Amino acid sequence: MRAKTFQGGVHLHYHKEATASKPIVDMPEPKQVILPVQQHIGAPAEVCVQVGDEVKIGDVVAKAKGFVSASVHASIAGKVTAVGPMPHPGGRNVMAVTIENDGSGATSFAAGKELDALSGDELKQLMQDIGLVGMGGAGFPTHVKYYPPEGKKIETVILNGAECEPYLTCDHRLMVEEPEKVILGLQAMMKAAGTDDGYIGIEVNKPDAIEILTKAAASDPRIKIVPLEVKYPQGEEKMLIHAITGKVVPAGGLPVDVGIVVNNIATAVTLAEAILEGKPLISRIVTVTGAVKNPQNLRVRLGTSVSELVDYCEGFTGTPGRIVLGGPMTGPAQYRLDLPVIKTTSGVLVQDRGQIKLLESSPCVRCARCVDVCPYNLMPCLIGCAIEAGDLAQAESLGIMDCRECGSCTFVCPASRPIVQTIKYAKAKIAAQKRKNS
Amino acid sequence: MLDTQVVVSPAPHIKDVITTEKAMKMVMLALLPATLFSVIAFGFKALGLIVCSMVFAVATEYTIQKALKKPVTVYDGSAALTGLLLALTVTPELPWWMIAVGAVVSIGLGKHIFGGLGYNMFNPALIGRAFLLASWPVAMTTWSWPSKALGWAGNQVDAVSGATALNLEKMGMLKTLNLEIPYANLLWGNISGSLGETSAVLLLIGGLYLIVTKVIDWRIPVSFLGTVFVLSLVFQKDPIFQVLAGGIFLGAFFMATDWVTSPVTKKGRIYFGIGCGVITMLIRIFGGYPEGVCYSILIMNAVTPLLDRLTVPKRFGEVKAHA
Ligand code: SF4
Ligand code: SF4
Numbered sequence: 003m004r005a006k007t008f009q010g011g012v013h014l015h016y017h018k019e020a021t022a023s024k025p026i027v028d029m030p031e032p033k034q035v036i037l038p039v040q041q042h043i044g045a046p047a048e049v050c051v052q053v054g055d056e057v058k059i060g061d062v063v064a065k066a067k068g069f070v071s072a073s074v075h076a077s078i079a080g081k082v083t084a085v086g087p088m089p090h091p092g093g094r095n096v097m098a099v100t101i102e103n104d105g106s107g108a109t110s111f112a113a114g115k116e117l118d119a120l121s122g123d124e125l126k127q128l129m130q131d132i133g134l135v136g137m138g139g140a141g142f143p144t145h146v147k148y149y150p151p152e153g154k155k156i157e158t159v160i161l162n163g164a165e166c167e168p169y170l171t172c173d174h175r176l177m178v179e180e181p182e183k184v185i186l187g188l189q190a191m192m193k194a195a196g197t198d199d200g201y202i203g204i205e206v207n208k209p210d211a212i213e214i215l216t217k218a219a220a221s222d223p224r225i226k227i228v229p230l231e232v233k234y235p236q237g238e239e240k241m242l243i244h245a246i247t248g249k250v251v252p253a254g255g256l257p258v259d260v261g262i263v264v265n266n267i268a269t270a271v272t273l274a275e276a277i278l279e280g281k282p283l284i285s286r287i288v289t290v291t292g293a294v295k296n297p298q299n300l301r302v303r304l305g306t307s308v309s310e311l312v313d314y315c316e317g318f319t320g321t322p323g324r325i326v327l328g329g330p331m332t333g334p335a336q337y338r339l340d341l342p343v344i345k346t347t348s349g350v351l352v353q354d355r356g357q358i359k360l361l362e363s364s365p366c367v368r369c370a371r372c373v374d375v376c377p378y379n380l381m382p383c384l385i386g387c388a389i390e391a392g393d394l395a396q397a398e399s400l401g402i403m404d405c406r407e408c409g410s411c412t413f414v415c416p417a418s419r420p421i422v423q424t425i426k427y428a429k430a431k432i433a434a435q436k437r438k439n440s
Numbered sequence: 441m442l443d444t445q446v447v448v449s450p451a452p453h454i455k456d457v458i459t460t461e462k463a464m465k466m467v468m469l470a471l472l473p474a475t476l477f478s479v480i481a482f483g484f485k486a487l488g489l490i491v492c493s494m495v496f497a498v499a500t501e502y503t504i505q506k507a508l509k510k511p512v513t514v515y516d517g518s519a520a521l522t523g524l525l526l527a528l529t530v531t532p533e534l535p536w537w538m539i540a541v542g543a544v545v546s547i548g549l550g551k552h553i554f555g556g557l558g559y560n561m562f563n564p565a566l567i568g569r570a571f572l573l574a575s576w577p578v579a580m581t582t583w584s585w586p587s588k589a590l591g592w593a594g595n596q597v598d599a600v601s602g603a604t605a606l607n608l609e610k611m612g613m614l615k616t617l618n619l620e621i622p623y624a625n626l627l628w629g630n631i632s633g634s635l636g637e638t639s640a641v642l643l644l645i646g647g648l649y650l651i652v653t654k655v656i657d658w659r660i661p662v663s664f665l666g667t668v669f670v671l672s673l674v675f676q677k678d679p680i681f682q683v684l685a686g687g688i689f690l691g692a693f694f695m696a697t698d699w700v701t702s703p704v705t706k707k708g709r710i711y712f713g714i715g716c717g718v719i720t721m722l723i724r725i726f727g728g729y730p731e732g733v734c735y736s737i738l739i740m741n742a743v744t745p746l747l748d749r750l751t752v753p754k755r756f757g758e759v760k761a762h763a
Pocket of ligand 1: 374404405406421425
């Protein structure tokens with residue numbers, strides 16, 4: 003079958019060799035976890051424990067506040083030692099619950115069930131109860147997607163197995179090692195959505211995952227495995243939908259506008275584990291890679307400090323120059339390591355100091371490379387120049403709000419212009435203006 | 441804890457290898473075969489012109505940037521490239537001081553008056569050439585033949601040495617003198633003409649290299665050459681001759697494709713190439729000059745902002761234009 007894809011995009015060096023064939027390793031429980039109340043898009047959860055409380059693994063420590071929010075569960079058993087603002091991968095300090103491990107490993111999971119025993123509504127409730135969010139990086143509360151707005155209907159559920167960010171292999175390993183859970187998670191999502199149409203899109207650089215999942219899905223003809231061309235940003239929601247179904251999500255619209263919901267592989271596996279074992283979202287797979295001595299895919303309790311992950315991988319090789327949480331195209335760079343792994347932390351990428359070239363930005367030479375690669379058919383160069391000239395209205399008419407911040411334009415710019423960076427800044431400014439005016 | 445300073449820059453944290461500087465060097469590399477050929481064919485006077493043009497171009501940029509207290513960017517190679525391109529558009533017979541003036545004009549008027557690389561509206565090398573042609577029309581059109589030392593003697597057109605094939609064609613002399621059209625000579629470069637426009641094959645090799653490495657887009661050269669070919673048929677001219685003769689290959693692959701002065705949209709680039717082709721042919725057929733490549737590209741440079749505006753691509757998922 004021919005691999006499907008989208009228009010534009012860039013071919014990157016993937017650098018996945020270091021961890022692609024390494025089985026997931028369970029990292030031992032840490033002595034302490036720090037669980038921020040904001041690990042998702044939406045309202046922060048509300049802390050519902052106090053200093054001194056004893057908690058078991060799976061207890062809710064912060065409750066979802068409102069519909070677009072997600073609860074946070076204790077990822078280790080022990081005593082709550084602090085409730086207060088703590089450093090957060092997002093950059094600012096965020097309210098967090100600190101738990102000291104008592105080593106008991108006591109759990110308070112619900113009883114495991116069969117998928118058949120759960121109704122669609124119960125599954126949606128389950129997503130909400132376990133604090134499930136998009137684990138690919140966006141962190142949007144999953145259950146929200148399964149309550150389509152009035153007049154819209156979900157016809158198709160797509161699992162995103164593209165993993166188009168370089169270096170990351172956490173989803174790849176899950177597909178290879180836990181294919182039944184991937185399929186079960188998708189089946190549960192289809193049931194929650196009330197549809198019989200399911201897809202898993204996988205880039206062809208993961209032939210083992212394609213083969214294993216094709217086998218695992220053989221007994222369920224409703225599920226189709228779709229090989230995708232290796233190209234960034236293949237896993238970007240709207241590009242994935244276009245590649246797989248040919249449908250075009252309207253600019254400014256959501257996938258549900260064309261009857262589609264997209265979820266990440268890790269999200270599906272977490273849902274499957276919640277069904278089978280009653281386990282809420284308390285751990286995730288993190289690819290620790292780059293300039294570390296022993297790059298690995300680790301199963302990590304949420305709230306574990308990033309520095310412990312690095313130590314577990316035997317520390318840095320050489321001098322670290324940049325620490326990125328997530329992939330190199332979109333992940334935020336960090337200046338400290340005492341940050342907790344949260345629900346959206348897909349990777350820890352260490353770049354060696356020698357690897358980092360800080361190129362000075364020069365004027366746009368109108369080479370149009372950015373125009374050629376923008377998957378949304380924008381003209382990043384003109385948007386960038388409009389922002390530089392302070393003309394936000396012009397930037398808006400050039401479609402700046404359609405930009406999905408994939409970073410392809412900045413990647414290819416020979417003048418090293420920080421295009422996506424200025425776009426992000428201008429988008430925030432435009433959004434703030436709109437709020438003020440309304 | 442982290443006991444060392446790390447870089448905290450916004451994503452993306454990886455970068456493609458092509459930089460402006462590298463691209464300029466690749467264009468110069470692509471021009472190398474044609475440049476070497478011109479030196480072999482026309483001898484040291486060609487080499488002198490090339491070196492002189494490049495040195496003056498770079499020196500002008502350096503001086504202007506120093507004087508304006510701007511960062512000096514001569515290392516990006518773009519001034520050197522402008523100098524090289526200018527030299528390739530002139531006759532080997534041009535006095536060296538004239539090309540020096542042309543180089544100064546290219547960089548000064550063609551580039552820095554607009555604010556430097558990226559802000560110039562017109563192709564700087566062509567501004568220089570247009571200036572020279574307007575100032576010293578005779579010197580700019582005194583042609584000569586490639587060195588006989590190459591053993592290429594015995595050419596029929598030798599009788600009227602000093603005119604380019606396009607001149608002869610324009611004056612209707614190819615027919616009057618009952619000469620054969622020297623296709624092979626046009627292709628390989630044994631023909632009178634400017635330094636760089638003689639060997640179509642070598643220019644084509646360089647152009648293909650740039651297209652394959654994605655430094656330039658195929659759309660401009662293809663639409664340019666295609667238009668010249670089609671219009672030749674329409675006006676009952678010999679299309680192969682029209683495409684091979686004169687500066688079309690140099691113009692289509694190396695001048696019209698200049699990043700700064702050509703459209704950024706794909707559609708815009710096609711219209712740009714067609715426009716270049718149409719104007720070139722109009723000048724060749726109806727104009728006062730035998731050759732129109734230079735002016736056609738300059739005119740289309742001026743139209744570039746308009747083309748960009750008219751060919752804004754439809755955005756992904758764009759819902760009907762805002763009412
Ligand atoms: S403009 Fe936005 S969507 Fe387009 S390439 Fe740049 S970051 Fe990606
Ligand atoms: S890639 Fe950079 S230099 Fe090229 S057109 Fe875009 S912004 Fe300008």
